[in-house]
Amino acid sequence: MLTRLLSGDTPRSGLLTVLLLIVLISLAFAPFLFPGTKSLETAARICIFIVLVASYDLLLGYSGIVSFAHTMFFGIGAYGTALALNTSGPSYGSLIWGTLAGALVAALFALAIGLFSLRVKAIFFAMVTLAVASAFAVFVSQMSWLTGGEDGLNYKIPRELTPAFKLVKEKVLGVRINGKLVAYYLVFFASAVLFLIMLRVVNSPFGRTLKAVRDNAFRAEAIGYRVVWYRTTATVLSAVMAALAGSLLAIWLRYTGPATTLSMEIMIDILLMVVIGGMGTLYGAVLGATLFILAQTYLQNLMGVAAEATSAVPLVSTLVAPERWLLWLGVLFILSVYFFPSGIVGRLRAGRA
Known part of the structure; x- marks a missing residue:
C-alpha cells in the first residue's frame, strides 16, 4: 500500500526513511507538537515550499531545464486567488475559481515560453525566462489599481479559515481548534496531495522519458521522442504546480505582494533548496525546504543564544552575533555542497548502495 502511494519510488535508504518520517509527523502534528x-x-511555509521546490525539481532535476521564471508562476497563482477574493468576496466559490484561473494563466504563460524558447540552447532559455520574469514583476508593481503595486493586496478569506471561527470551544491538548488550524490542515493536505501527484508523474513512463531527454536529448530525438513536446509539457506541469503552491500561500497569508511571491531572492532560495536536498529526487525537496526554512527562521535566534553564552570570549561572540546569521547561512550552504555534492538524498542513497 505504501509503495503504491509512493508510486514505487521508495526512499531506498534507512536513514532517509527516518528523516522523511520525522518531517511528515512533525508537519502533520505541528500545531500540537510545537504550539x-x-x-x-x-x-x-515548509509545506508550501515543499510543493514549490518539488515543482522546480521537476523542471531542473528531471528535465534538465534551467528556468528563472518559477517565481512568476508562483506569483500568478497567488495573485489569481488574491484578486478573486478581493473582487468577489470571501467565498469558497471565489477561492476555487481564483485558484483555477491562476493555474490556467500560469499554464498558458509556460506554454508560450516553452514553445518559443525551448528550441534554443539552455543558457539562452535561462536568459529568456529571467527577462520574462523581471518584466512580469515590473508589470505587477506598476498595475497598482489592480494588484496594489508594491504594497500588495490584503483581502478576506472564508470565515471558517480565520482565527475568529471556533470549531471547538475548549482547547484540545492546549491548542485552540479554530479556523487558523483548519487553514493549516488545508495547506498540509493539499501540499501532500500535490507532492504525491508529482511523485507519480516522475515515476511514470512520461517521467522516465524526461530523464532520457535530460541525459541525452540528441539520442532521445534520434530514437523518435519529440524532445520539445516533452520539455514543454514538463514546463507547463511545473508551472501549474508552482501556481497552486502560490494559491496556498495566498490563502494562508491573506496577503499577496511582489516581495512574498515574485522577488529574485525567492528564486535563489528555491534553487538552493533543490541543490541542498538533491536534484532529480523530489524527496530532496522535502529535506531541502525543511532545513532551509528552519535555518532562515531560527538560525538568528540560535546565534543570539550562542553570542550570550560566549560573551566572555570577545572574538567568538562577535563572530556568532545574530546580525551575522546570513554569513553563517552561506557557510552552511557551502559545507552542504562540499560534503553532499549530489544533495542530501543523493548522498544517503549512495551510502546505502
Whole structure:
C-alpha cells in the first residue's frame, strides 16, 4: 500500500526513511507538537515550499531545464486567488475559481515560453525566462489599481479559515481548534496531495522519458521522442504546480505582494533548496525546504543564544552575533555542497548502495 502511494519510488535508504518520517509527523502534528504562532507559520511555509521546490525539481532535476521564471508562476497563482477574493468576496466559490484561473494563466504563460524558447540552447532559455520574469514583476508593481503595486493586496478569506471561527470551544491538548488550524490542515493536505501527484508523474513512463531527454536529448530525438513536446509539457506541469503552491500561500497569508511571491531572492532560495536536498529526487525537496526554512527562521535566534553564552570570549561572540546569521547561512550552504555534492538524498542513497 505504501509503495503504491509512493508510486514505487521508495526512499531506498534507512536513514532517509527516518528523516522523511520525522518531517511528515512533525508537519502533520505541528500545531500540537510545537504550539505557538511562529511555529505554525514556519510549518505552513515548509509545506508550501515543499510543493514549490518539488515543482522546480521537476523542471531542473528531471528535465534538465534551467528556468528563472518559477517565481512568476508562483506569483500568478497567488495573485489569481488574491484578486478573486478581493473582487468577489470571501467565498469558497471565489477561492476555487481564483485558484483555477491562476493555474490556467500560469499554464498558458509556460506554454508560450516553452514553445518559443525551448528550441534554443539552455543558457539562452535561462536568459529568456529571467527577462520574462523581471518584466512580469515590473508589470505587477506598476498595475497598482489592480494588484496594489508594491504594497500588495490584503483581502478576506472564508470565515471558517480565520482565527475568529471556533470549531471547538475548549482547547484540545492546549491548542485552540479554530479556523487558523483548519487553514493549516488545508495547506498540509493539499501540499501532500500535490507532492504525491508529482511523485507519480516522475515515476511514470512520461517521467522516465524526461530523464532520457535530460541525459541525452540528441539520442532521445534520434530514437523518435519529440524532445520539445516533452520539455514543454514538463514546463507547463511545473508551472501549474508552482501556481497552486502560490494559491496556498495566498490563502494562508491573506496577503499577496511582489516581495512574498515574485522577488529574485525567492528564486535563489528555491534553487538552493533543490541543490541542498538533491536534484532529480523530489524527496530532496522535502529535506531541502525543511532545513532551509528552519535555518532562515531560527538560525538568528540560535546565534543570539550562542553570542550570550560566549560573551566572555570577545572574538567568538562577535563572530556568532545574530546580525551575522546570513554569513553563517552561506557557510552552511557551502559545507552542504562540499560534503553532499549530489544533495542530501543523493548522498544517503549512495551510502546505502
